[in-house]
Amino acid sequence: MKQYLEIGKIVNVHGLRGTVKVVPWCDDPEFLCEFETLYLGKEYRPVIVTDARLQKGNVLLRLEGVETMEQAERLRGQILYMNRDAVELEEGVYFIQDLMGLQIVDADSGKVYGKLTEVFQTGANDVYEVKAENGTAVLIPAIPDVIVKTDLENGVMTIRPLEGLFDAL
Numbered sequence: 001m002k003q004y005l006e007i008g009k010i011v012n013v014h015g016l017r018g019t020v021k022v023v024p025w026c027d028d029p030e031f032l033c034e035f036e037t038l039y040l041g042k043e044y045r046p047v048i049v050t051d052a053r054l055q056k057g058n059v060l061l062r063l064e065g066v067e068t069m070e071q072a073e074r075l076r077g078q079i080l081y082m083n084r085d086a087v088e089l090e091e092g093v094y095f096i097q098d099l100m101g102l103q104i105v106d107a108d109s110g111k112v113y114g115k116l117t118e119v120f121q122t123g124a125n126d127v128y129e130v131k132a133e134n135g136t137a138v139l140i141p142a143i144p145d146v147i148v149k150t151d152l153e154n155g156v157m158t159i160r161p162l163e164g165l166f167d168a169l
Helices: 030-035 069-073
Strands: 006-015 021-023 037-040 045-055 059-062 079-083 103-106 113-122 126-132 137-142 146-150 156-159
Touching: 006 059, 006 069, 021 030, 030 045, 030 059, 079 126, 113 137
Parallel strands: 103 156
Antiparallel strands: 006 021, 006 079, 021 059, 037 045, 037 079, 045 059, 103 113, 113 126, 126 137, 146 156
16 A cells, blocks of 8 residues: 555645645545645655645645745645555545555455446545456446445455446446
8 A cells, every 4th residue: 555645736826925726636625734744746755734725625735944936836736645644534434546456346246346447536425437357347336235345455345236237247
C-alpha cells in the first residue's frame, strides 16, 4: 500500500501573500482542510499548513515559508499528498487507491470475476468497475447487499452479485 496518497493539485495563486488555490481530489474538500502537514511533489517534501479554507469547492491554503505571490506561483501544477497514517478511517471506509486492483470473487461459488479497475463516485453510492480477463467490464454497486467483505491484506473483495449482473462474462 502506498504511504502517501494524492489529495489535490495546486492550480493557481490567490492574492498577494502566497496563498495557493488547490483543487481537492477527495470526497469532501473540507477533508483537505484538516491536515497540519501535507507533502509536496513526488519527493513528498513536507509542508506545514498554516491556514486552510474553502472557496467554491476548492481549498485556499497558506503554507509555511510561502509568503509572496512569486513563491506561490512556483508551486503551481504541484500535486499535494497526504500521509495515510494521519487519518483514521471508519470501519468499512477505504481509500480508493487501496481498492484498485482487488480481485473480485463470488462469495458463494468462489468464481473470480476479475479485478477492480475503477471507482465512480455517483453520490448515492460508489460504483465499482470490474474488468474480467477477457477485457469485458461490468459495473457493480458498492452497497452492503453486494459487497460481502473487503480484504485489503489478501487483495480480495468478496461479493454477492445482483441477479444477471455478470451474465455478459
